[in-house]
Amino acid sequence: MMDVASKVLRQVPLTAGYWLLELEAPALAEQAFPGQFVHVRVPGLEQVSLRRPFSIFGAKDGVLKILYKTVGRGTEQMNRLIPGNILQVIGPLGNGFPLEPKGVPVLVGGGYGVAPLCFLASRLSRPGVVLAGGRTADDVLAIEQFESLGWPARVATQDGSRGERGLVTVLLDRELERLKERGEQAELYACGPDGMLRAVGARAIAVGCRGWISLDKHMVCGVGACLACVQNLKREDGTMWIGRVCHDGPIFEAREIVW
């Protein structure tokens, strides 16, 4: 964990409202692990604005990549950054995904939830499949990156504008069925809206495979000190505890999470 001054290298427009921010952050990128996040102080906001957490989309050759959507004051200001601007970045934070799946990795992403999954696909010990969902075609991101890694990507959109019409869980049910027919075990990795995460977790429990869920909560400190982003959790022996998503997570196994 470090707090580093990072230089903006470029902003790459993706689909409408989505951007890829590339930062020069060699020490941080070196340590970064799929599923971890960074806590960014966005320059140009009021001096007293809180930091914003972002999943790490990629970390390679000294460059840290963040995928973001302009949704509010923080991300809109972030979008005004130009190459050469400096921003303070704390990271890498959080626990990250396990990289040694017991079965075929099935990555399930909703909207910009694909961000940590893309980094994950580049580091997993075995290839698998990615299932990406979104409201419209504009919310389906980074498919080419997965394909360039040799991962097949299947897409579902709620309005049918790209891939199949419907929720990404329709694709997941079909994938799980296919693996079952082949006698193969799955291992699920998910990042996206809470409803999707809950549905993916329920399927991991139903089919008896592991499901790694990346939780997204509003954060303040990002380092486990303030207790703003807590989550009720359950141990294997059934005892309950309160975890900090920023420090004990953001990745939890489906059976740990008490929704």
Next chain:
Amino acid sequence: MEHVKQQPMRNVDLSVDLGGIRMKNPVTVASGTFGYGQEYAELIDVTRLGAITVKGIRLQAWPGNPLPRHVEVSGGMVNAIGLQGPGVDGFARDYMPFLRGAQVPVIVNIWGTSEDEYAEVARRLSDVEGVAGLELNISCPNVKEGGHAFGTDPRTVASLVAAVRRATRLPLMPKLAPNVPDIRVFVRAAQEAGADALALINTLPAIVIDIETRRPVLANKVGGLSGLAIHPVAVKLVWEAAQAARVPLLAMGGIMGPEQAIEFLIVGATAVAVGTANFIDPSTPLRVLDGIEAYLVKHGMRSVKDLSGSLVCG
């Protein structure tokens, strides 16, 4: 930001005595904004702090409030964490080893739902090696049972401070509520009941409404406002408190850099605590420390004690 330790400039004495808590410099952190110290240890050199003030502790483990627990507002934030914590025994077992290793005075913020509970927590902490003093939380706006209920009636404050005083010989520092008609009444009540120092201010009770849903944003509805927005309010209260106080004051409320801390010292604080700014820039307490030292040198002062209460009026 990699924080470069500045060389000691001249013979500037930064040490202070906060009612028996001996600090090598006047800068600590506000309870609840710095966890138990270890969370920030990779980001700043916590051993440079004058003291570490930890998150509020009661007798048993406590779950805190449902989410959302915070919301950002212009000039700061409103929080209603609800004093989630491991209980006094869990704290001593899980968090004190790191803090003892840091070789920095540890101020433990304590709370309860009755005088007996406050006294029992104080009694147990008296036996824990490495605890330098107790900050009595009588002003948290976020828990119904304890905290604030004690802090807005001077008779209750006096009775509670006296009860804890009987339970421990550790330095006692009640943290006063800001939303009272006359802070001096509370200053006198607390010090006459045996307080060794006073901390102020706690967050200001606040509420934020989501205009789309027309509901309060926080699950607890009400929270505490902190950050730069409350700084001038805090300075006024510390200034008033200093007029009635015989004991040293620990001042906090919106310190974002050295300037705000120096204001507090000028109006009469002995030491200062950095709170919300830790979330934005974890190096703030050390920047504040270096800034105070530079200010003393620039103004030809040999000791931070010369700055405390140096307000020029008229």
